[in-house]
Amino acid sequence: MQIIDGGNAIGIIDATTNMLTEGYAVLERDEYGKAVLEAYFRPYITEYYVNGVIDNKLTFFHKSPFALLVPIINRPDAKRPFGHSRISRACMNLTQSALRTLLRSEVSAEFYSVPQKYILGLSENAEFNNRAAELSSFLSFGRDEDGNNPILGQFNQQSMAPHLEQLRTIASVFVGETGLTLDDLGFTSSNPSSSEAIRASHENLRLSARKSQRIFGTG
Numbered sequence: 001m002q003i004i005d006g007g008n009a010i011g012i013i014d015a016t017t018n019m020l021t022e023g024y025a026v027l028e029r030d031e032y033g034k035a036v037l038e039a040y041f042r043p044y045i046t047e048y049y050v051n052g053v054i055d056n057k058l059t060f061f062h063k064s065p066f067a068l069l070v071p072i073i074n075r076p077d078a079k080r081p082f083g084h085s086r087i088s089r090a091c092m093n094l095t096q097s098a099l100r101t102l103l104r105s106e107v108s109a110e111f112y113s114v115p116q117k118y119i120l121g122l123s124e125n126a127e128f129n130n131r132a133a134e135l136s137s138f139l140s141f142g143r144d145e146d147g148n149n150p151i152l153g154q155f156n157q158q159s160m161a162p163h164l165e166q167l168r169t170i171a172s173v174f175v176g177e178t179g180l181t182l183d184d185l186g187f188t189s190s191n192p193s194s195s196e197a198i199r200a201s202h203e204n205l206r207l208s209a210r211k212s213q214r215i216f217g218t219g
Helices: 089-113 130-135 161-178 195-201 203-218
Strands: 009-014 019-029 035-042 045-050 117-120 151-154
Touching: 089 161, 195 203
Parallel strands: none
Antiparallel strands: 009 019, 019 035, 035 045, 117 151
16 A cells, blocks of 8 residues: 555546546656656556556556545545645635744844934034944944034834734634644643643544544545
8 A cells, every 4th residue: 555645646536435436646756756657547457657658567457446546535525525625725824924923023023132223413524334333332422513412312112022912813813723722833821721621622623533534434
């Protein structure tokens, strides 16, 4: 027996029996990804192709009225006989949202580490190097023509808390979609849950796994 992923196998399915009437699979590829060994599955016969040419020596006859390529399907329905992936569109969108949140937090972290500063009333004749001022630990400013001192200030430091809260909110929606818990995603709480509470929180995931296993049993 050999397990083949969906990227290397396809077939025509009978929606009543969830078995394939015909099937095709790539069994071996070369270093460039080109198919070297392919198999064409049909009832009572399996044909093999080597570099695109059928090899009669490898042709296999059997007694099964179905193709010997069996699909392992998760949650099939009338619209999608090949089932639904556990990685749904909602999971993909939430993952992309989490990545965007992390990217925004990285940008905010730069301003959080080095807050922006400003100078008011600096004389036009004064020499000021912005890059040198960022790296220097001591700055000297003279008075202007009217004898006034320049005013130094600093903008309010950005907080990282909104990004962390947004990431936690996205994680909360993600666990509702997948049946996981926040602890599974690394968001540990200050008050650890009891063993009974942890088991209850994984009940949806357990039921989903049992339902999928019943469907896998057909294959």
